[in-house]
Amino acid sequence: MEFASVSVRCSMSIAMFVLMMSASLEAMAEAGTTSSASLAKVKRERVTCNSRRSRCFMRYVTCPVECPQVKPKDPKAKACYLDCYTPKCEAVCRKRKPNCSGMGAACYDPRFVGGDNIVFYFHGRSEEHYALVSDTDLQVNARFIGLRPVGRSRDFTWIQALGLLFGPHTFTLEAARAETWSDDIDRLRFSYDGTSVTLPESPDSEWSSSGDEIKLERTASKNSVTLIVQEALELYVSVVPITEEDDRIHSYGIPRNDSFAHLEVQFRFFGLSPRVDGVLGRTYRADFENPAKPGVEMAVVGGEDRYRTSSLLSSDCAACVFAPGDDKEVSFLRQYAMLSCTSGVADGIGMVCRK
Ligand SMILES: *[C@@H]1O[C@H](CO)[C@@H](O)[C@H](O)[C@H]1NC(C)=O
Numbered sequence: 529m530e531f532a533s534v535s536v537r538c539s540m541s542i543a544m545f546v547l548m549m550s551a552s553l554e555a556m557a558e559a560g561t562t563s564s565a566s567l568a569k570v571k572r573e574r575v576t577c578n579s580r581r582s583r584c585f586m587r588y589v590t591c592p593v594e595c596p597q598v599k600p601k602d603p604k605a606k607a608c609y610l611d612c613y614t615p616k617c618e619a620v621c622r623k624r625k626p627n628c629s630g631m632g633a634a635c636y637d638p639r640f641v642g643g644d645n646i647v648f649y650f651h652g653r654s655e656e657h658y659a660l661v662s663d664t665d666l667q668v669n670a671r672f673i674g675l676r677p678v679g680r681s682r683d684f685t686w687i688q689a690l691g692l693l694f695g696p697h698t699f700t701l702e703a704a705r706a707e708t709w710s711d712d713i714d715r716l717r718f719s720y721d722g723t724s725v726t727l728p729e730s731p732d733s734e735w736s737s738s739g740d741e742i743k744l745e746r747t748a749s750k751n752s753v754t755l756i757v758q759e760a761l762e763l764y765v766s767v768v769p770i771t772e773e774d775d776r777i778h779s780y781g782i783p784r785n786d787s788f789a790h791l792e793v794q795f796r797f798f799g800l801s802p803r804v805d806g807v808l809g810r811t812y813r814a815d816f817e818n819p820a821k822p823g824v825e826m827a828v829v830g831g832e833d834r835y836r837t838s839s840l841l842s843s844d845c846a847a848c849v850f851a852p853g854d855d856k857e858v859s860f861l862r863q864y865a866m867l868s869c870t871s872g873v874a875d876g877i878g879m880v881c882r883k
């Protein structure tokens with residue numbers, strides 16, 4: 529029976545890519561040749577997924593001509609990407625930075641693009657924490673920073689830090705305060721299970737936890753990374769300041785002694801359960817009806833009281849469903865989700881099948 533091979537665990541650990549690089553490609557890369565003339569000659573890499581659960585397991589897929597490399601030297605170039613968790617086993621081109629207009633984005637004063645592709649704002653308050661995603665085995669909180677100009681009725685807010693809980697582990701990712709912004713200074717700070725993580729400032733540096741539950745890769749030498757949580761999510765992150773232009777356009781009233789360095793993020797989820805909640809998470813539920821209607825400009829959604837957590841790494845919000853160690857339920861949900869996706873049964877659970 530076909531489902532027998534589709535099982536519960538869907539290891540992301542070593543999953544991502546096996547690269548087949550020729551010696552000539554490496555030589556070219558070292559020489560830093562990225563002009564379009566030489567790009568035409570860049571060998572198209574081949575990618576695969578190392579997870580037995582993936583449809584792409586050990587199937588070698590050649591990268592598209594438009595994006596021959598998984599990690600192009602040119603930070604603006606699109607990269608070759610193979611999604612191990614969709615039934616289609618096809619390499620596509622994508623930027624390695626968050627796309628603030630793409631599904632799962634949270635950028636600016638936070639402006640979200642939901643799993644239903646609807647754009648909405650969630651304001652919250654400065655110096656508070658909110659659950660962006662709360663699922664049975666994954667919680668992602670955000671810390672907001674911001675300010676309230678005189679005469680305004682609410683805070684202007686931005687996401688300064690993310691706190692992740694998955695199984696028994698925690699991970700934090702923060703934008704360090706910058707009085708004045710400089711592109712030459714890296715402002716990213718990380719911690720895993722309470723210990724800070726150092727990631728050298730080079731465009732290809734990587735770090736993995738000892739059990740490979742989590743992997744961090746720089747996508748530029750400073751201020752941009754991809755974070756991969758095994759079986760759960762992939763997160764593209766950049767740190768950016770409030771520019772003088774933003775400040776002027778929106779009349780934020782940013783003080784001279786703080787650039788309000790904050791995060792731009794884009795999530796991709798691999799196995800959300802039907803119970804998923806959170807400011808962003810709930811928009812991935814098949815039965816979710818977004819109070820923000822498509823086409824409505826500046827649609828603001830509420831729920832501050834339902835999603836507020838007491839710290840960056842707690843899951844105590846009113847709507848939170850995080851319950852690690854509840855293995856039976858989790859594995860059931862995962863299996864169910866995988867089955868409904870890979871068997872093409874539409875929508876019952878659905879999330880996994882969405883892009
Ligand atoms: C970002 O996402 C939007 C919506 O999916 C898409 O139209 C746009 O082309 C993407 N931008 C880039 C640079 O990939």
Ligand SMILES: *[C@@H]1O[C@H](CO)[C@@H](O)[C@H](O)[C@H]1NC(C)=O
Nearest residue numbers: 705707781782783784785786
């Ligand atoms: C930054 O400037 C504001 C006034 O513009 C002041 O209230 C605040 O204390 C200053 N903060 C720091 C950290 O110097």
